[in-house]
Amino acid sequence: MSYQVIARKYRPAKFADITAQEHVTRTIQNSLRMGRLGHGYIFSGLRGVGKTTAARVFAKAVNCQKMMEDPDYLQQVTEPCGECESCRDFDSGTSLNISEFDAASNNSVDDIRLLRENVRYGPQKGKYRVYIIDEVHMLSIAAFNAFLKTLEEPPPHAIFIFATTELHKIPATIASRCQRFNFKRIPLEDIQQQLQLICDAEHIKVDGDALQLIGRKAQGSMRDAQSILDQVIAFSSENDHDGSISYQGVAELLNYIDDDQMFAVTDAVTERNPAKMLDVAQFVIRNGYDEQDFLEKLIEHLRNLLVVQNLSSTRLIERPDAIRDRYQQDAANISPFSVMQMVDFLLLTQKELKFQFEYQFRFELALLKLIDIVHSVSSSTPMMEQPAQKKKPLTSY
Ligand SMILES: Nc1ncnc2c1ncn2[C@@H]1O[C@H](COP(=O)(O)OP(=O)(O)O)[C@@H](O)[C@H]1O
Ligand SMILES: [Mg+2]
Numbered sequence: 001m002s003y004q005v006i007a008r009k010y011r012p013a014k015f016a017d018i019t020a021q022e023h024v025t026r027t028i029q030n031s032l033r034m035g036r037l038g039h040g041y042i043f044s045g046l047r048g049v050g051k052t053t054a055a056r057v058f059a060k061a062v063n064c065q066k067m068m069e070d071p072d073y074l075q076q077v078t079e080p081c082g083e084c085e086s087c088r089d090f091d092s093g094t095s096l097n098i099s100e101f102d103a104a105s106n107n108s109v110d111d112i113r114l115l116r117e118n119v120r121y122g123p124q125k126g127k128y129r130v131y132i133i134d135e136v137h138m139l140s141i142a143a144f145n146a147f148l149k150t151l152e153e154p155p156p157h158a159i160f161i162f163a164t165t166e167l168h169k170i171p172a173t174i175a176s177r178c179q180r181f182n183f184k185r186i187p188l189e190d191i192q193q194q195l196q197l198i199c200d201a202e203h204i205k206v207d208g209d210a211l212q213l214i215g216r217k218a219q220g221s222m223r224d225a226q227s228i229l230d231q232v233i234a235f236s237s238e239n240d241h242d243g244s245i246s247y248q249g250v251a252e253l254l255n256y257i258d259d260d261q262m263f264a265v266t267d268a269v270t271e272r273n274p275a276k277m278l279d280v281a282q283f284v285i286r287n288g289y290d291e292q293d294f295l296e297k298l299i300e301h302l303r304n305l306l307v308v309q310n311l312s313s314t315r316l317i318e319r320p321d322a323i324r325d326r327y328q329q330d331a332a333n334i335s336p337f338s339v340m341q342m343v344d345f346l347l348l349t350q351k352e353l354k355f356q357f358e359y360q361f362r363f364e365l366a367l368l369k370l371i372d373i374v375h376s377v378s379s380s381t382p383m384m385e386q387p388a389q390k391k392k393p394l395t396s397y
């Protein structure tokens, strides 16, 4: 059997399986029930959040014979049945009622003219022809103009779905003729849950913390999460004997800097321990981690501390439970004001390092300086009298 990547194998075939985009799918299903379909839709949002998937399910639904012939089914289920001839054609990729057009590589006026020619012909079977125009913001202005006419007087059988990651680049003349749907970044828990379902279906043993790490790396894109999972599965089957996926394995593959190092930095500060700080700097340099990445993660670490300090809860911390507990404890060991001071300093350092060559020793010095900053501040201005929220930030960003 040939291997199919996870993102394709697990592409949702109905509205209900599209995660985290209910605001879109519900509206579309309502308009299907009421028989009120538009001719132009814009699906915007980050890559890999379900735009193409939703467009395909929509195309399948408007042509589903069961939906057309069975009013109860239409009202109560409002999903493509997956069994009628039209649905089967869609599933096997042979339906003529859907055309996908990549505007990134076909963005000239001539390409649009060809498309317009094509749009004139109605469907042989089914009711609608759906044109999905991906990356539509890549069209030239002339190409957009060539399209306008078609959008103004679309043939009754044509539905256009424009997908884009950059909504602001679509001319108002086009946007105002379409219904607009903004797809959300997919929340970490939803990504994690979906990955878990996939691993279960594939009979792969996996650690919840490992999936969380993959989900975090994907930053809201389900496709990215699934691609990383593909990679991780391949990697784990080579390395672990039983092919199970561990947190350690994922961290290694993603070259993820361990949270321990972040806690070591704040420990070094609270303990006034420069030797410990130098160890961290050496760890980063020796293992070839990128210093800028490290600083970015360190800022996120400080952000986590601030969040826990301000909410007195770890619910917004996207980490395994053991690490969340650690945040809870450490938040009490350092004042919010000191944390802010460190953040300000690190933001500046990040900028400065960008313009330096050979900056390893500067990186080391910057880490050491953190100890100094916190202690010189807190010795001259006792933290109890200097609540962080009243103090203006040192730098403005
Ligand atoms: N909301 C979602 N729910 C479930 N799976 C999704 C979702 N969004 C994306 N995916 C997965 O990611 C893959 C790519 O999604 P796609 O719809 O092509 O993203 P894009 O928004 O870039 O068009 C799909 O095949 C599917 O496996
Ligand atoms: Mg797409």
Ligand SMILES: [Zn+2]
Residues within 6 Å of the ligand: 063, 064, 065, 066, 067, 080, 081, 082, 083, 084, 085, 086, 087, 088
């Ligand atoms: Zn059907």
